[in-house]
Amino acid sequence: MSGAAAVSDEAPEAAPVKPKPKGWRLLKIALRSRKSSTMLAFGFSSGLPFSLLVGTLTAWLGEVGVKLATIGVFSWIGLAYSFKFLWSPVVDRLPLPGLERLGRRKSWIVLCQAIIALSLALLALTDPATAIGNFVLVAFLAALASASHDIAIDAWRIDQADEESPVELLSAIYQFGYRTASIVGGAIALIMAARMSWPNVYLVMAGIFVGLLVITLTAPDSPRPERKSLYGALAEPGALKPGVRAALLAVVGASWLWAILRLLAFAVSMLAPAVPGAEPPSVAAFTKTWGVLIIVATVFVPLAVAALANRLAARPDKVLSANDPAQGAGRTVMNHLYSALVDPLAELSRRMGWGVLAAIGFILTYAICYNIWASFAYPFYLDFLKYTKDEVAFASKIFGIIMTMLGISLGGFLFAKIGRFPTILLGAVLPPLGNFLYADLAEGAPMIDAFAHALRLDALAQAFGSDERMMRLLLAICYENIATGLALTAFVAYVSSIVSKKYGAIQYALLSSLLSLVGTLGRGAVGEAFDVYGYAPVFRWTAATALIAVTFVIIEWLRVSAEARRTSAAEQEG
Structure with a gap:
């Protein structure tokens, strides 16, 4: 049957989509x-x-x-x-x-x-x-x-x-x-x-x-496939020469290596037995002195190298004029690392221009409030508030996971109802407010108790055989997990929207890994602050990080809106 004869006058009915x-x-x-x-x-x-x-x-x-x-x-x-x-x-x-x-x-x-x-x-x-x-x-x-x-x-x-x-x-x-x-x-x-x-x-x-x-x-x-040339685009005319790529990769590799060794050296000094008479190492001092430099080395140096790669790609003497047939294990590893560390950022920088700085700032600070204190949740519940392991197990890991899933569903609903950036902004504002609930919890929960009494939640807790003390924990975890679930949905949607299809998996892995970077580095300083100042003041201080995240969200919102207007104007003129 010919192709023309095979075409029906009526479009075939689409197969029904099976629910997942x-x-x-x-x-x-x-x-x-x-x-x-x-x-x-x-x-x-x-x-x-x-x-x-x-x-x-x-x-x-x-x-x-x-x-x-x-x-x-x-x-x-x-x-x-x-x-x-x-x-x-x-x-x-x-x-x-x-x-x-x-x-x-x-x-x-x-x-x-x-x-x-x-x-x-x-x-x-x-x-x-x-x-x-x-x-x-x-x-x-x-x-x-x-x-x-x-x-x-x-x-x-x-x-x-x-x-x-x-x-x-x-x-x-x-x-x-x-x-x-x-x-x-x-x-x-x-x-x-x-x-x-x-x-x-x-x-x-x-x-x-x-x-x-x-x-x-x-x-x-x-089975393992036969070894063959990988990353063929890097060997084609117009790609940067291997020597240029190696030099760029060396700068990025040296930055990452320095940062990792600096972290390991301090961790070893912190965990080593104390020397009598010597002042113990301070996590706060380390974070203040080296934390910003470590972020520069692992984020902004690779970003600068990626921008330089884009400039070099426009110079005929820095790019291949013919296919490069060279292969080997060393070349494969170099190509893989270049494709993981430099090429995705180069594409992002080329496509977003200076706007990439707003995007990176957004990613680094979006969940900093939650990431900073997450590792101290169990000591806070068990050792400071004196809840039992059974109570924390139910509240944090069973009830809490249900609330997180509810927050994820709420995030998806809000995306459809109010749009992407309004939901993202809510995801930046709501989780840090939960820190005020934990500060209140650390001080005996007077505000939580007043809220619960006004809504008769204390009577409801007693009707289910619980008590006010457990109700306080459940209310705090309920709010935090719903808010962070919503924020997680917003973050995944945002990062998914800015990655390129060509570099989707690599860009997503690289950008999503930055989400926890600042929070992870800051945990040592926050832990020391908990020891020195107590939980309630530190909870309130860390909530202030929302101001940084909200600022970057608004900048990115304005950038995307301006870009959409320019695109619309260009289409109308065309």
Whole structure:
């Protein structure tokens, strides 16, 4: 049949769009196929160490009397998740001797799961009160393994997606497993800790990882493709010459290396045994002296190099005039790092111009208020407010997750009703206001009590067999989690809107990693401030960071609106 004859006079009816499965229906679908059930296990495997290392472990540290300043420095292990794109080429390309026969992705997942299981067991055998340095070293090793494990799992999901198990379904199943793990690593771990010692809790979690390791060994995997030329665009005429790219990458690499070594050196000095008579290192002084320079080295130096790359690309003597046939492991790694660290920012800078500074400022400050204090939530609830582990487990990890999901849904609804930037602005304003609730909670909750009494929420709590004390915690967590859920939705939508389709995955990974950078660096100083000034004053001070975020949101809103007007005017003239 000819093409002309095959065309019908009437357009075929569009196939009805099937609603995406959720909840238990999603779980039922997940268990029908080997790939989907494996993805569920991998999602759980990804979420459990993050919950145990970045959240729950601080409850253990607070219980044994570790200073909040030290807990703040300890939380820097979370930078492993922010910086994981730096070593993603190794996980993607390097065959593991002895394990490669398991599969391209499985070999790395098995190795990382084994390291995580061993690390959790070693944490159980280490006393943080007497050997905090060794404890942090083991936790950092576990965080590195967990971040590398996430790289391999993300790649496995993309490799294994097909018509029967599309990537959207696998991603949804992954999130289901991840959220389930956050409850196990948070709420269940706290409930267990109320009935057994913390070391025994972490031994149980290590045992769970051994079980996950067995599941991984039975998972399908894709073969490693033949080595071939990667990043072909970098070898085509018009691309920067390899020597120029190497020089630009060297500057960015040196900046990142300096920043990482500076952080590690201070962390070691902070966690080392105190020298008699010597003044202990100050996290606040370090943050004040080096914090801004570290952000400059990891954000603004790469941005400046990206802008320079754009200028050099316009010079004929700096670009290739013919295809570059050279290949090799060194060239592949250099190309990967250049494509991860320089090229995405170069494209963003080329497309947005000076507006990229407003976008970066927005990303760096948007969630700073929440990110700064998140690591101190458990010590605040358990040690300062004296709630039980069972109460915190329910309020923070069960009730709190439900409120976060409600906030995410609210964010999506507001996007449709009032638009993108009004929702983004709400996401900048609302979460910091929650810090005033926590300040009130730290001072006995007079404002929360008055609010609850006016709405008869105290009577409602008693009717459900609770008390005013638990009601206060639930109200504070309810507001904070709904507000941060809304802000998370706004942030994801914003970053998704500014990334280019060509560099979508890399730009999104790089930009989203910046979200926690300032907050993570500031946690040490905030922990020291909690020790010195108390919770309530510091909560109010950190709420003031909303002014910075709101300023950047308004600047970006005005920039995007002006750009839309210029585009509209140009279209009308055309």
